[in-house]
Amino acid sequence: MTTANKEVNELIKREYEHGFVTDIEVDTFEPGLNEDVITRLSEIKKEPQFMLEWRLKAYRRWLEMEEPDWAHLGYDRIDYNSVSYYSAPKRKEDMPQSLDEVDPELLKTYERLGIPLHEHAKLAGVAVDAVFDSVSVATTFKEPLAKAGVIFCSISEAVRDYPELVQKYLGTVVPHTDNFFAGLNAAVFSDGTFVYVPKGVRCPMELSTYFRINAANTGQFERTLIIADEGSYVSYLEGCTAPMRDENQLHAAVVELVALDNAEIKYSTVQNWYPGDENGKGGIYNFVTKRAACIGKNSKVSWTQVETGSAITWKYPSCILRGEGSVGEFYSVALTHNHQQADTGTKMIHLGKNTTSTIISKGISAGKSSNVYRGLVKFGPRAEGARNFTECDSLLIGDQCGAHTFPYIESLNKSAIVEHEATTSKVSDEQMFLCRQRGIDMERAVSMIVNGFCKDVFKELPMEFAVEAGKLLEVSLEGSVG
C-alpha cells in the first residue's frame, strides 16, 4: 500500500457525528404493509378521499412490480413487511400552531444538527421545513413567504389546504407506475415538502427541508412537490441525517419538480444519511426518484447534489426537457468510503427544440467502496438543435475501491450534439508529498485536493451550503490519513 493510501485510510475512520438518537415518545405503526395500514395512514393525516384512492391504486400496482436489480449494487433482499410505515412524535390533539408548541426535545435535536428552528436563532435568509421520521414538525418563515404569495408547507398540509394544486400536479412527473420504489412511495408516503411559487415571483429566500430519521425499523418515505409558475424562481435545499444503528433502514423518496414558462428551479441536496460502520454494518438504503419536468418554454432546472452518506444510494435526479429552449443541469459530488455503494447519475430527456443540458459528475471513492455514475442522455425526434455536455470525473483514494461510469446516449434526432468527457485520477503520493513539503498536514492536504476536485460542483451550491459541503467532505474523509 502506498503512503497516500495508508494516510487516506486512516482519515476515513472518523465517526459519524449525527449518529445520536432522540429519546422521544412516538406513535409507531406495527411493521407490515397492507391496505389497512395505508387507510390508517391516510386517516391519521385527515386526507381527502382522492388521496386515499390514489394511494391504494398505487399500492395495488406496486404489488405486481419487481424490485429492480440492474444497478451496480449488492444487498440482501428487503423484507417490506418488516418495516414500519409510520412513526411520529406524540403530540397534542391539534397540530402545533407555533414553534412554542413543538416538543423542546425536537427543537434540541435540530439545534444539535445545526438547524435552529426557534424564531430568534433561525438561519438568516433560509426558511426550513423540518421532517422528523414520518411527519413535518415545524416550518419556519411561513408568514413572510405567504406575503410574497409563496406556499411553503408540509405536503400533508398541502393535501388538505391546496387539494386542487396537489391533484393537478402530484404524480405527473413521477407516476406511481414509474418504478418499484416510486410505486411504494406513492402508496405510503408520509410527509415531505410542498412549494408553489406563483407567476412572476422570485422567492425572497432560500427554502430548505431537513430530513431526520430517528425511529428504529422505520422507513422514511417522503414526497416533495415543487411547482414554479411562469417566470418565477426558487432555490431549494434539502439536508438529511440519521442515527447510527446496526440495522439497515429504508428511505424511498420521490421528488417532483414542475417548471412552467421561463421559470427556474434550483434544487440542491446535501445528503448525509448514516453510511454504516467501517465494516459495512447498518446504514440507510437510499432509493430515491427525483425528476423535473421543464414543461414551459425557456424553463430551467438545476440539480446539485453532494452525496456523502447512506450505505446504498440509488438516485438519478433527471430532467424532462419538453419546453422549447428549456435547460437541465446536473452537478454531482458523490463520495463513498468503507463499504458504501453508490449508483447515481442523471437522465436528460430532450424532447423540445433547442433544449440544452449540462452534466458534471464528480465521484470520489475511498476504502472498499463502489461508486458508479450512470447517466442517460436522450434526444427525441423533435429535439432539433438540442445539445448536451457531460463530464464525469472519478477520484480514487487508495487501491481497494472502485469507480465505474455507465453513460447511455440515445439520439433520434440527427441535429443533436453530445459532448462527453471522462477522467479517472488518484490522490497521488506526489501530490501528498508536495503539500506536506509545504508544511500542510495530511488531513488538510487530502481535503484540499478533494475539494479542488469538486470545485466545479461546489460553485453551483448556494454560498452558505458550499461552505457546509466542503466541511462535510472534510469530516467524511477524516481518518483516511494518519
Place this chain on the structure above:
Amino acid sequence: MLSIKNLHASVEGKEILKGINLEIKAGEVHAIMGPNGSGKSTLAQVLAGNDAFEVTSGSVTMNDEDLLEKETEERARDGVFLAFQYPVEIPGVSNLQFMRTSVNAMRHHRGEPEMNAAEFMKLAREISKQVDLDPAFLKRGVNEGFSGGEKKRNEIMQALMLQPKLAILDETDSGLDIDALKVVSDGVNALRAEDRAILMVTHYQRLLDHIVPDFVHVLADGKIVKSGGRELALELEDRGYAWLGIKDDETAASSALSNSAN
C-alpha cells in the same frame, strides 16, 4: 546549519546513497553536481522527507536537531524547502489557496497569527512580479496547465513566500530557456542571506554562471567524490566527468548543450 554524516538511503531495496558526508553553514550556497543516476535528486528527496526513500544508516542534523526523525511537514515548518524538479499538478486547488494554506501552516507553527486575505494578496502579487508570473496565475490550479518554465518559477515564488532556512533546489534550471533561467536565477539570488543555506542540485554548469556557489561537490554512485570551489564546476564543464573516472553517457552531449545555450 546542516550536517550530513555517512548517509545511506535506498529505494525499493536498491541502495542509491552510499555514505554522504556534507556540512553546510548558514549563508553558504552549495552546488551538487553529477551525472544522471548518481543520487543527486535522491539526496534532495531524502532531506525533505519523501518516505518513498528509506534511510538505512547515517544521520542528518539541522541546527543540532535530528532531521530524520521528523515528519515531512515538520521539517518544512522548521524551514526545509524543496523546489521540485517535476512539480506535480493539483487540479482545482488555486495557487492562492495552496500558498496561503502553506504560509499559514508555517505561521501557525511559529505561533504567529494567520495572514489575512488582503495582506496575503499584496505579498503574493509582489512576489509573482519578482519571478515574472502574471498575477492572474494565482487563481489557476496549482501547476495546472503550466509550462515547464512557469512551474519552475512557481517553485521559486513559493521559496520567496516561505523564506526557508534551507532551500534545496532540485534541477531548477532544467527545461528553462535562457530568459527563464535568468528570472529563476535572480529569484534564487534574492534568497541568498546570511541566515539561509542553499543547496542546488544540477546536472549542468550553466546555472552556476548565474548563481555563483561557494562550494561545488561532485556526486557519483551515491558518494561525494570531489569537493571544491566555484572553479571545480568550470573544470567539469571543460573536461567532463570522465576526468574524475566517472562514466556519464550524457556528459559530452550535455556540456555541448550548455555551451550552445550560453
